[in-house]
Amino acid sequence: MVTMRQVKLVLFILFAAGMIGASLWYAFDTASRADLNDYVGDEVWYVPASRNMLHRLGLEAHYVHNGYEGVNVIFSNDDEKAEYEHVVDEAIIMYEGNMSATVNYQKFPGIYVEIPREKLDDFMGYLQNNIPENAYYTVTGFRYPDKDNIQNYLNLEHPLLGKDFIMLSMLILGDKPFYWRVPGLILYGFLQILVLLTAYRITKSYLASLIALFFVAVDPTLQATAVTAMLDIYVGVFVALFTFLLTYGWRNWSGFGIGLAGATKLSGAFGYPVLFLRLLADAKEKAGWRKAIRMVVILILLGLTVVAYSEYLADYWDAKYFQILAILTVLAVAEFTYSSREALEPLLAFLTAGLSLPLLGFLLPEIPAIKVVGFNDWLRNFLGSFKWHLSYKGPNPWTAPFWEWFYNGNSFHFHFNPDIVADTNPTLLLFMVVAIFAVPYVWKRRNLILVPFGIFWSTVGFFALQYALGGKTQFSFYATALVPEAAVTMGVVVYEIVNWDAFRESLLDYLYWIGRGLRIRRFVEYVEEKRKKSEEAERAEEPGLIPAIPLPPTVYVEHRGLPKKVSLARGRRERKSRPGGLPKKYVTDESSQTTNESRVS
Structure with a gap:
C-alpha cells in the first residue's frame, strides 16, 4: 500500500529533479552554442594554462574539426619565426591543410594550422626535418588567444584544482570550447544536490530543501560561471561540499574539504574560521577550556612553523624564523604531553582536522604543477601570489567591490551577443543581512544554521580584509563563493519564520x-x-474551566463574642481552668443591687 509519506517523497524527488534538470538544460544549451565556440571571458587565461601544463607533462590534447586536427607551431623567438615560417607554409600546402583556419599570431612567435588527421604525422615529420629542434615545438589542440607570452603561461598565481578538471576534460573529450566547460556544468548539478541535502539535514523538511535548491538553480552568478570554463564555479562547488560535510558533522572530511576549496581559489578557504570554532568547541567539551586554549596555541605555532619553513624554502625568509618557531612548537607539544597526557587524543583530532587534512587537501591537486616547475619554484610562485592578490590591478570598467555584490552594483560581462553576465542576486544576498536579526530565533530551533550562516559572513569578512589590505580589484563573479551557503540559510530561515x-x-x-x-x-x-486530527489537537489545546480548590469542612461553635470558624481537622479545643488563685466569684443582679444600697446607707 502506498502511503502519503511515500507520495511526498516522490513529489519531492520530482520537484528537485525538475529544477536541477531545467537549470542544467539551460546551462548545457548555452555552453554549446555555436556563437560561443571560442574563448569566453577569463577562459583566455585558464584554458591556455591548462593546455600548456598538459604539454609540459608530456600529454597532448586534440582538437578535430571536419577531419582536420589543430596544431600550434611555437617558435623560440621572433627571429626563428621569421626564418622558418616559410617551412610551415610549405607544409600546409604540401599536406593539404585548411588554409582558411591558419592563424599567424602577432603577440607571440607562433602559427596555428589545421592539417588532415591522416597526414598529421607526415606534417610533423616535415617540420622536424626542416627546422632545428631548439627553434620550435608543437602543441596540438585548439588555437591560442593572441596574448603576450600566452604560450608559456601556467596561471600559477591561482591554485590548480579547477584547471585539473579542465585538463582532464581536454584529455578525455578533446580540446574544444564546449568540452572545456563540461566539468563545470556537471559539478554545477552536483552543487545543487549538495545544497539540497545540506538544507534537509538542518531542517528535515522537503519544503526548506526545495527553497534552498531554487535559489541555486536560478542564481545568475552560478549560471554565468558554469557555462564558461572559469575557476569560480569550482570554488562554489567545493565551498558547498565543505558546508555539506561540516553540517553533517564529519570533522576530518570537513578539514579535507576546506583544503580542496582553497585549492580552486584561495577565497574557497575563507570559511575556515567556522571549522576552527567547531573544532574548538569539540576540544573544550572533551578536555575543558584550559586544555583547549593550549591546543589552539600548539595549532598556531605549528601553522606558523609551516609558513616559516615554506618562506625559507622560497628564499623569502631566513632560516632563523623557522628554527625559533620549530623550537617553540616542540616545547609546547612536550609540555602538553607531560602535563595533559589524557588529552592527547583530542589534541591529535584537533590538529588532524584543523591543519593536516586541510594541507593535504590543498597540496594533492597541486602535484601536476609541482612536477612541471619543481616544488621550490611552485612554492615561490604561490607565496608570491599573495602580493598579487593584495595589489591594485589598475582601472577596470567591471570592478565591483564586495559591498556592491549585495545590490548587483556592477556586473562583470563575460560575453556580448549572446550576453553572459555575472549578475548577483540581491534578493539572496540582502536577505543574508536581514537574516542577522532572525538567526538567534532560528538557532534555538535549528542549531546547525550557524554553519552556512557563519561560512557566508566569514567569507565576506575575508573579502573585506583583502580590500582593506590593498586588493581593491574585485569583480562580481567572486560572489560565487557566497551563493551555496546563502541559499541554504535562505531555505532554513524562510521555512522557520514564515507561517505556512x-x-x-x-x-x-x-x-x-x-x-x-x-x-x-x-x-x-x-x-x-x-x-480530523487537526481539530482534535485544537480541541485538546482549548483551556477548560478552572477547578475549584477543595477546602476543609468548617463548623460554627458557641463562644463568647463573635462566632469563630474552627476547622474540624484541628478538633475542638476544650477550656480547662488554670490551677491556683482564688475561685472566681459570680454575683446576680439582685445581690449586686442590695450590696450597693447597703453601702450607700
Missing part, C-alpha cells in the same frame, strides 16, 4: 478537490483524516 498554515490548508483543499474530481479515494481520506 495558509499554504498547507490551501494545498489540502487542492488535494481534496483533485481526489473528489478524479475519484481518488486515498486523497480524500488523507485530507479528512488530516483535518
Whole structure:
C-alpha cells in the first residue's frame, strides 16, 4: 500500500529533479552554442594554462574539426619565426591543410594550422626535418588567444584544482570550447544536490530543501560561471561540499574539504574560521577550556612553523624564523604531553582536522604543477601570489567591490551577443543581512544554521580584509563563493519564520478537490483524516474551566463574642481552668443591687 509519506517523497524527488534538470538544460544549451565556440571571458587565461601544463607533462590534447586536427607551431623567438615560417607554409600546402583556419599570431612567435588527421604525422615529420629542434615545438589542440607570452603561461598565481578538471576534460573529450566547460556544468548539478541535502539535514523538511535548491538553480552568478570554463564555479562547488560535510558533522572530511576549496581559489578557504570554532568547541567539551586554549596555541605555532619553513624554502625568509618557531612548537607539544597526557587524543583530532587534512587537501591537486616547475619554484610562485592578490590591478570598467555584490552594483560581462553576465542576486544576498536579526530565533530551533550562516559572513569578512589590505580589484563573479551557503540559510530561515498554515490548508483543499474530481479515494481520506486530527489537537489545546480548590469542612461553635470558624481537622479545643488563685466569684443582679444600697446607707 502506498502511503502519503511515500507520495511526498516522490513529489519531492520530482520537484528537485525538475529544477536541477531545467537549470542544467539551460546551462548545457548555452555552453554549446555555436556563437560561443571560442574563448569566453577569463577562459583566455585558464584554458591556455591548462593546455600548456598538459604539454609540459608530456600529454597532448586534440582538437578535430571536419577531419582536420589543430596544431600550434611555437617558435623560440621572433627571429626563428621569421626564418622558418616559410617551412610551415610549405607544409600546409604540401599536406593539404585548411588554409582558411591558419592563424599567424602577432603577440607571440607562433602559427596555428589545421592539417588532415591522416597526414598529421607526415606534417610533423616535415617540420622536424626542416627546422632545428631548439627553434620550435608543437602543441596540438585548439588555437591560442593572441596574448603576450600566452604560450608559456601556467596561471600559477591561482591554485590548480579547477584547471585539473579542465585538463582532464581536454584529455578525455578533446580540446574544444564546449568540452572545456563540461566539468563545470556537471559539478554545477552536483552543487545543487549538495545544497539540497545540506538544507534537509538542518531542517528535515522537503519544503526548506526545495527553497534552498531554487535559489541555486536560478542564481545568475552560478549560471554565468558554469557555462564558461572559469575557476569560480569550482570554488562554489567545493565551498558547498565543505558546508555539506561540516553540517553533517564529519570533522576530518570537513578539514579535507576546506583544503580542496582553497585549492580552486584561495577565497574557497575563507570559511575556515567556522571549522576552527567547531573544532574548538569539540576540544573544550572533551578536555575543558584550559586544555583547549593550549591546543589552539600548539595549532598556531605549528601553522606558523609551516609558513616559516615554506618562506625559507622560497628564499623569502631566513632560516632563523623557522628554527625559533620549530623550537617553540616542540616545547609546547612536550609540555602538553607531560602535563595533559589524557588529552592527547583530542589534541591529535584537533590538529588532524584543523591543519593536516586541510594541507593535504590543498597540496594533492597541486602535484601536476609541482612536477612541471619543481616544488621550490611552485612554492615561490604561490607565496608570491599573495602580493598579487593584495595589489591594485589598475582601472577596470567591471570592478565591483564586495559591498556592491549585495545590490548587483556592477556586473562583470563575460560575453556580448549572446550576453553572459555575472549578475548577483540581491534578493539572496540582502536577505543574508536581514537574516542577522532572525538567526538567534532560528538557532534555538535549528542549531546547525550557524554553519552556512557563519561560512557566508566569514567569507565576506575575508573579502573585506583583502580590500582593506590593498586588493581593491574585485569583480562580481567572486560572489560565487557566497551563493551555496546563502541559499541554504535562505531555505532554513524562510521555512522557520514564515507561517505556512495558509499554504498547507490551501494545498489540502487542492488535494481534496483533485481526489473528489478524479475519484481518488486515498486523497480524500488523507485530507479528512488530516483535518480530523487537526481539530482534535485544537480541541485538546482549548483551556477548560478552572477547578475549584477543595477546602476543609468548617463548623460554627458557641463562644463568647463573635462566632469563630474552627476547622474540624484541628478538633475542638476544650477550656480547662488554670490551677491556683482564688475561685472566681459570680454575683446576680439582685445581690449586686442590695450590696450597693447597703453601702450607700
